[in-house]
Amino acid sequence: ASDGVEAIEKYYSKKPDLIFLDLVIPKIDGLSVLKKIRSHDHSSKIIVxxxxxxxKIFNECTKLGVLAFLVKPFNLNDILDIISFSNEVTLMK
Structure with a gap:
């Protein structure tokens, strides 16, 4: 999505299994997008x-139940590890 409004629209139309959400995006910031998603869905996997x-932002995102909070710069292995862990937890349920 190119902005927060589009991110929310895509979330509702696609219901993705995994969401990558940048906090600094146009129109509606990522934290507001996260809150909007969480108001309807507490189980979606979101990586900030x-x-x-x-x-303070980390704590707020954590309280909203994000899967991970990645500070830039990060590397691809960080993301792959998080996705792998998430899949293992899902399989255990």
Missing amino acids: LTGNDNP
Whole structure:
């Protein structure tokens, strides 16, 4: 999605299994998008991507149940490890 409005629209139309969400996006910021998604769905897997390592933002995202909070720059292996862990947890349920 190119902005927060489109992200919300795509979420409702596609219901993806995994969401990568940047916190700094146009129109509606990522944290507001996260809150909107969580108001309807507490189980979707969301990985937050951000250049901001502010503990307050981290804590808020954690309380909203994100799968991971990745601070830029990060590498591909970080994402692959998170997805692998997520799949293992899903298989165990």
